[in-house]
Amino acid sequence: MEKQKISVKYWSDIACPYCYIGATRMKKAMETVGLDSNDLEMKAFQLNPQAPLKTNASMLDQLALSHAISREQAQGMFTQIEEMGAVDGLQLNPSGAIPTNTMSAHRLIKWAQSIGDKETVSRLITRLYKVYFEDNDSIADYKVLLKAVKEVGLPSQEAINVLTSTEYEIEVQKDLLAAQQNNVQSVPFFVLNDKYVFSGAQPYEQIVAALQRVMKEAEESE
Template sequence: MAEPSASLVIDVVSDVVCPWCFIGKRRLAAALAQRPDVAVTVNWRPFQLDPTIPRGGIDRKEYLRRKFGDDQRIAALHDHIRAAAADTGIAFRFEAIERSPNTLDAHRLIRWAHPLGVQDAVVERLFADYFLNGRDIGAPAVLAEAAASAGLDPAEVAARLATDEDEEAVREEIGTATRLGISGVPFFIFDGRYGVSGAQAPETLVEVIDRTLES
């Protein structure tokens, strides 16, 4: 295998209950596949679309109706997202989701995965659990399973989740994103210099990668 010709760090500010973040993750992967000679480190950074959701979560239908109104509008939003995801291979199963979780604990798990180099695997599993399988990714048992799938010790993760470890650290990181003006996700930061908002097409992300490496 040829040595990488360049290196790049991409920070992705994301929430694991954000369908556009799942789409953005797949589009980023497609973009990186077009630049195989670049050694890329992807760091997943926390964001909460709704930190007011109780830690135990809330009924999904109730939450969506309160936020968006009638079922017809909700169905239209879901159809729009499914259509947008056509190029990613994601088959969203919104109808399978029963709970809207608070994602603070999920972000703690993602944080703990970072030193072990398995953040991407954990994020992918959480997206799949939620959007493809309708699982409650606010539940400690579900998070422990996701951790185990990426090689973390599920018993250790469950024990850590039972404490308040890193809760403030995650909140502080979210606060930093907010102070930087990030109000929507996904948000991609390339080498700490260029920011791109939204689930942009792979071609757009490739352009930013090239611009970052050239500057």
């Protein structure tokens, strides 16, 4: 029996731990209600478009500095995120993440969406989240990105061509503009059937309930 389909998309930045957690919960919820989790469509968002390509700072340093708090206080905030992710089986280490620019990663995702099947795209996005929050490698490092591309089975040479150009930057900018037009101020920002929206890494049970309501409405309108 073919799975029912509804539109599920979300704005996200690879540098957002709540996006990783929220996307994980959404995929689980989609499978629970009989939807294909590979249909979850990611839209690009940048929390810090001015983030550098290289830095010696860690996410812990950046959080402490930006919030004018001690490293101990910052670590306490990250520990809460780690515990939150652990509930969903994620082994996050946000304090050790390298806060570099995510534009190249977003361009790669756009490229993958244009040539790959949805399952491969989904695996690439998940791998990039892991690069950032579990491996603590630089998401702006081309070698790191190409390794992720190879691991999910996408063509390396094409990826090199994308990374060493400005290809797919326009597609990323379109997502960023759409976020502004939709008043997206924080991510993850989910949109169900282009009608219902919610932001943040909501509890799994609430996501299931929201999906069920949308699916019921879509079924009744047929």
